[in-house]
Amino acid sequence: MFLVQLGLTGLFIALVPLSYVWVKASDDKFRKLVWVTTFLTLDLVMFGGFTRLTDSGLGCPDWPGCYGTASPFIAHAQIAAAHAALPSGPVSMQKAWIEMIHRYFAMAIGVLIIAQTLIAWVARVKRRPLHVSPWWPTALLLLIGVQGAFGAWTVTMKLQPVIVTTHLLLGLALLGTLGWLAARVTPVPAWEPEVARWRVAALVGLALLVLQIALGGWVSTNYAVLACTDFPTCNGQWVPPMDFAHGFHLWRALGMTSDGDAIAQDALVAIHWTHRTFAVVVIAYLVMLALKLRRFESLKRPANGVLAVVALQFATGLSNIVLQWPLPVAVAHNGGAAILLLLLVVLNFRTASSRPGRAAIPTHDAAPA
Structure with missing residues (x-):
């Protein structure tokens, strides 16, 4: 019932x-x-x-x-x-x-x-x-x-x-x-033949973002956000002691190692440090990609959106560390990742669709009233 x-x-x-x-x-x-x-x-x-x-x-x-x-x-x-x-x-x-x-x-x-x-x-x-x-x-x-x-x-x-x-x-x-x-x-906005050349670059950007989101999810689900308490170093070191084997062992209980012991701080540091370090690669690539794509009229709005949300993600990610993980900021960081994903999906669709022979969608559909 x-x-x-x-x-x-x-x-x-x-x-x-x-x-x-x-x-x-x-x-x-x-x-x-x-x-x-x-x-x-x-x-x-x-x-x-x-x-x-x-x-x-x-x-x-x-x-x-x-x-x-x-x-x-x-x-x-x-x-x-x-x-x-x-x-x-x-x-x-x-x-x-x-x-x-x-x-x-x-x-x-x-x-x-x-x-x-x-x-x-x-x-x-x-x-x-x-x-x-x-x-x-x-x-x-x-x-x-x-x-x-x-x-x-x-x-x-x-x-x-x-x-x-x-x-x-x-x-x-x-x-x-x-x-x-x-x-x-x-x-679809007006066809621009040069846009098609950026299909692979846009797909790489989406792949990098998905990997970064997976790393961020691993940080969140393991409660490793505060494993590093300072920035740009991690606990006062650029490369702190880390336990990657236990940190990235997938099949284990929350807060435990695969052997059933309590997970060590070094494992949580490895999780956090990897997400933080890879973020530098993702941010650099997405900023470069968005700056290149914003010169096309059909891609300008989503590309500008990528630049704005990347800045938001950097600010909220840093605030999570400096301000000790305040709930509104943490939720905003999660939401920013989702919005960034949507923007990259739109960019990928438009670069993939900007080719000769694709029929434009009319302004109104004949959907059931």
Whole structure:
């Protein structure tokens, strides 16, 4: 019964953006739905970071509900008992609500992607042009199913770092794929033949960013943000003592080595130092790439966005160290990475699409009204 209640909660939340899209006096409703879903997925990724940073991932220690119910309201007695038994533990009413709100919105995103899939297949059957294959939203639906499975394992495997990091990367893969779909159903700026020469460079930038995000996720899931307490050195040294073997051993419990011992500080330093050092490479490359691409009219806005967000990421990353990891700054750092991913996806789409023979998308679709 509680699964039905959970499903209805996700449906009711999704009805808000669905209603907004459908009441708009516009013919391009599918395009608007894709963009709204992309924006809400960005919000979900940021709220997922907030959930992780507030240590609320086990606020409800089962899945998909909370103590077998659809709401912390209903599970109040169990939550109160768990908190009373271990006040410093992962369970509290506040953490339970944070975790369940994250799950509710994830279900709402699922409903929106189901709506996209249905619209795309109906349009295919009725031969209405949406300028996108229905297999795109179908793939998104499959991806969100895999993401949901890793969300469950995140809870059942007690925040095991490799599971949590994979969950984060899958969330960003969902966001990036939605961003590509949004770019695909949006009118392409005027074709500039020189842009096509930058396809490989843009793809390298995206690959570097994904690797850096994975390193950042590994830092966050291992709580290694404060392993280095100064900048630009790390604990007063340019190359401090580090234990890469234990720090980057993937299959282990949170805070433990693969042998079951408590993870040493040197391992956490290795995780932090690697993310910080690789950031220099990524920042230098993305700044150089954006400065080169901003001279093209079709790439100017996303390239300028990359420059702005890279500056934000540097500022928030440094502030996390200097200010001892304040929650708003840490959430902003997570959100900046997600926005940077979207911008790189748009740049990759436009460089890949800027070639002769690609049909321009008209201003309005013939999507169902």
